[in-house]
Amino acid sequence: MTTKLFGEPIPRREDPRLVSGAGRYLDDLGPDALAVAFVRSPHAHARIIDIDVTDALDVDGLVAIYTYEDLAGRVAEPLPVLIPHPALHAPRTAHPLANGVVRHVGEAVAMVVATDRYVAEDVCDRIRVGYRPLPAVVGIDAACAATHRVHEDVPDNTAARLVQEVGDAPAAIAAAPYRLELELEIERSASMPMEGRGVYARWDAADRSLRVYSSTQTSTSLRFALATKLELPVDRVEVVTPDVGGGFGVKIVHPWPEEVLVPWAAIRLGRELRWTEDRREHFVASAHERGQRHRVRVGFDADGRLRGLDVTFWHDNGAYTPYGIIVPVITATQLLGPYRPGAYRVEFASLYTNTVQVTPYRGAGRPQGVYAMERTMDAIAQQLGIDRATVRERNFIQPEQMPYDHGMIFQDGRPLIYDSGDYPAAMAMLKELVGWDDFAAYRERARAAGRRVGIGLACYVEGTGVGPYEGAHVRVETTGQVVVATGLTSQGQGHETVFAQVAADALGVPIDDVTVVTGDTRRFKYAVGTFASRAAVMSGSAVALAAGKVRDKAVRIAAEALEADPGDLEIVDGAVQVKGDPAARIALGTVAALANPLRYSFDAQTALATQFAKAARVDRPPVADDDEPGLEATDYYSPIRSTFAYGMHAAIVETDPETADIRVLRYCVVHDCGNLINPRIVAGQVHGGVAQGIGGALYERLAYDRDGQLLNASFMDFLMPYASEVPAIEIAHLQTPSPLNPLGVKGAGEAGVIPGSAVLASAIEDAEGFRISRMPISPSELWELRQRHATGASPADRDPADRDPVDREGS
């Protein structure tokens, strides 16, 4: 038998090239291309008075300078609103180059093309832009106050307002024996992949065709967007995603201004052009996420069971809404986690500010929602004096209640119905893993030694594998080599490995015979993209379906050649053989040759398929009406709705009694993403997510001042975890298969990051004994909270109005 690969932790097939410097990332391409750089706004909000290029014109190596005035046709229009939503009543997007007004620091004002990047930046330095500054709207308070406007025609700075209700939550809360109200806030962070964005474009004037390479999470959709923007037939545009140095959500946005402008100028100039985003540009000109303030009202009974939950939250969407309101929509729905909320009402406002736009970052609204819900669970436990795990257990949806319909609409426009899961089992596993029941004794021992420790936990449910579809093409060459192509892209998730595992199993071939191509529209044209923990579910299922079709066809053709019943055949190690009689076999490569009836041969293998090679069946055409030549097939997987993975995390922290330094001593994860295709890769995804969760909880924030200047737009000042900040991560897996897809898998990409702020807030609160309601939290903030708490001003009871999110970054 061929070894089954599904479920095996095999090493990654992309690694030999990536560890040896042979990867091909965007900036590695087009060594002879001209370089592009941008003049970007230094103001958060300003009117552009004039742009003077006089001093720039004599720079040796300058090729072209463009401003908005040079743009025409659809390139001059605002960028698309990618995901329209009925509640998004005032969507606004940027122009590729600012059209008279800039609305955040970093917005592109002029584009420069030169012989190399150094020269292009010299030119940028010599372009003088006259601005008339306008008042900047920074932070949720300023956006709500609407004393000033981000967009002249949006007087309340509100892009969207959405209410979803199941039952009558206010009435249920009013009638509940116990009630709480909490104000919970999370600050901005960002995806911050190690490789920024980048675009490289080549125009073939004779062929009138464009090839664009982009460090994107969606090559297929970028292709359609570019064809539209540049007014080219779609079949004259190809988009290729090379190796991508991380995405984490930010690269799903498209087309970026630069993705439109670089190809546009390449066509205009008839030259190859490349733009590589630098780190400062990435901070001020791509996207951020997370900034939200939540007000939770909850009613519950004496056992801690929820009667009603009423959540209002404010989402800072930055200056533009190219990705719609997906992030707050996800918060609104995924806040519910593994719990039955009783009656539920959620309302949010999505607000414009003069800051970088907000689009999904790994987790995409879930970290905020889980934080709001889990902080609430902890508050209920504290009020009633019940163990925090017990309160959660009492509110869990039970396995026998699956599938569980929340009666809401999820981010894919489809019902929020959980497909499977065993939350009580996961909690039992987590308590065992972290030693929940033994912690009191550990705390006492630590206390006796003068140490302060705390334990926290948090649960989440994550809708993964959102539609609408993904597809795959599987082809067997006459050499027996199998080529799998799928349209979605890769940013480090190991798709070349896991899709090969799926295809090799489905076809019965050694994995070394399988090659996987992703993110290249020349190879597969229809796809959605890599986001929302969807690749394994969507493309994995499509690969399995397409490979199954190829397998069926191979068996049918081989049955004829072997004069056997198809039901008696199996594919083992790349050959179709009669079960129990391995001598009667035919190699898949030969089957592939036979699958393509030929007039002309070019080697011994293909000679087998020519018209005089065998006794022909003259009673039917060489290719049947319902058949096609070749041993290949395309199939698509389109799910009825999302599949819901889940997990529970626990952390033990130590806080320094003197300095308030916060150290994570242990971090435990119980994770259920259904069947695991490659456990090693899933564990890696969890590790990376946890590190980002810890970063978001303790270190990462984007600090804007009142004028909309981003004060920490560098790796010196925006603190991401190094190895010294990430503890060993202990993981236990449950595997509750999804009933929705052929592989029984659920997504795993975002999982690790989701409960980070919730679990660490819970642990720090446990160590300190007072409520933590703002994250991230730094040692100096914790120290200040201690002082407030000691003087009787309980942090949880502060008036929300006295907190200005704009200028609280003291470091």
Add this chain to the structure above:
Amino acid sequence: MTEVRHDVRLRVNGVERSAAAPARRLLSDFLRHDLRLTGTHVGCEHGVCGACTVLVDGRPMRSCLLFAVSVDGAEITTVEGCRSGDGGLGPVQQAFLECHGLQCGFCTPGFITTITAYLAEHPDPTEEEAREAIGGNLCRCTGYVNIVASVLRAAELIRSGGRPA
């Protein structure tokens, strides 16, 4: 306004290389764009992330903080030069593959050069020392768990003669 170019000669991965470059050309750009050795990556352009780390006369340095002209005549090792003598993967590269020490791979070259230099002087690190050794390099994908494991595995491979056990 034409920039003056200077001849820069380096011995890169054991091979004499030279090109003319302006004085302000960073070593990272010189390696990547003039010598077309694109294995060295640039993640922050200000010396914080460590992705661009190369060995200059055996010592790990941030090539985004060095001018190419300032290291004229130096011996440079990039990730492309961290292969084993027979052209296969070197022990650190092999360890990353075995331990799933990378995901997107963008930061990996800087880790591999850094670890190569570290293990040359510390052949048998503890786990804590391994973590300390990579403490100056940023990775956004792995949470460092498997990179620490890769350091330990690489040390093991080197001690056993560079071959997988």
